[in-house]
Amino acid sequence: MKRLSRREFVRLSTAGAVASPFVLDPAALGAAAPTAQEVVDRIRKSLGVSWKPDTVDTFKAGDPSTVVTGVVTTSLATIDVLRRAVKAGANMVITSGPTFYSRTDSPMPPAGRGRGAAASPPADPVFVAKNEFIKTNNLVVWRFSDHWRLRTPDPFAQGIVDALGWGKHPAGSTPGHISVPAVTLETLVADVTAKLGARGGMRIIGNPRTRLQTIAVLPGTVPIQAALIHLPRVDAIVAGEIREWESSEYVRDAITANRDKALILVGRTLSEDRGMSVCAQWLGTIVPETPVRWLPAGDPYWRPAV
């Protein structure tokens, strides 16, 4: 198997087209490989963002003293992503989304809402299997969400901008605002679908023939307060998710009132996918002893065909 330098590895794997597993060079790695805790320590030291006392960015599974054989970044630490990480020889997974299906990331299912804990509920097979897989493969999972998105520019937005090839159209003074050559909403949707790898998660509001030139890239969840700030200043918002009694109704009303506006929702996970590719590139610079690669979680949704 051809050996790749770290730079080549990161470049190829973040291009998204490479299926090759890690190629470790034992001589280069050797005893210098850091532990998962040391990787996190370096992230905290190098990030340039002050650490929040109350954060979801903590270890979710595994032993932080584990020596890291390879790091995988992803927007969602699904079993599929964990399997691909193991196959690639990595044992540390850095995810922007939860591992155990909730903000609290408890490795056991939550007790029934309003019903209290059941006497002895049957074990939830999905939780059980995921815990076992992590344990069997000595994986360490660490969440990186609150602080990664505080970087300037927002790496999640940057990931989308890079994927869409918008980097050469620098925004004005507002972070996340991009100017593009005039494009119809229909064409923009096709472009976003193809370049982010969307399946059934895309939802759009707006006239397909509306011409767009300015776009606010707002990954993650966009509350109405943000939509009110951004929409009047751009033609379209590309976002992860919104609450459907908020921003989607606001955009619908704007269109009724003859404003040429559009909203493209790609889903929360897909909106953060590329930002974790940016993360892999950055980690490669601060953890040079260990290979780092991005594994896309992809679009969780599909939609019945016509």
Place this chain on the structure above:
Amino acid sequence: MTAGDVVDRVRKNLGVPWRETTFRDTFKAGGPDTTVTGIATTVFASFDMIQRAVAAGLNMIVPHEVTFWNDRDDVSIVSADPLYREKADFLTRHNVVIFRMHDHMHDQRPDFTYVGSARELGLEAKYETAPGSHRFIVPETTLGALAGALQRRLGARALRVVGDPNARISRIQLGVGYATPAVNGAGIDVVISGEQQEVDGFLDSPEYVLDAASLGIPKGWIMLGHAVSEESGMLEMAQWIRTFVSEVPVQLVKAGEPFWSPQFPPAK
């Protein structure tokens, strides 16, 4: 009759006590003294829906959801936006009165949002394990076949599904709006509902279903969208209001599904 008369009759016929502290089920435009020419029920008092109601001569709107893009219809959040002023001015100019029916619609038995959704989805009462359980055991099918059948019934453009299309399923838990049951509940194969946040919730069903699919455990999550999920029950709401309001016309005026998708673009 006045809007106040209509609300009095709603409260009297509701069958459950009025929540005096509700911030949702209040007047959002106009007030109790507004004279009513006709009543339109709907899921969202969208600007477009309001214009169609006014054109139909219906100046009282009873939406299940919001008018001003936030749950409390707190005008202070939106009032700096010129769009708010345009919408509010239109309401004033056309003497429109809006009274939201949300909390009490869900308190009422039956809850019309579930009745309407089950009707529209074709989930027949004979399949429900008990009235009001919202749990349906249907003849075994696949997630793909179920989702396809629902899509065709609803004509929904932006329905979203998670799970293996070949998963064999029969036990459906129906949710409505944002009240989406957790998919890992005992005896549930598929959750059908309106909306739920994708991650960072109480139980993130999309990720759970992805993992279940990886393990070969049959699970499915079908999100209709909030408007599609709860609009159907506004027909039952209109029919119910008609039983105690005979002076003016009462009808459903749909806000409709706000979204389209690459698979189902809008009609040219």
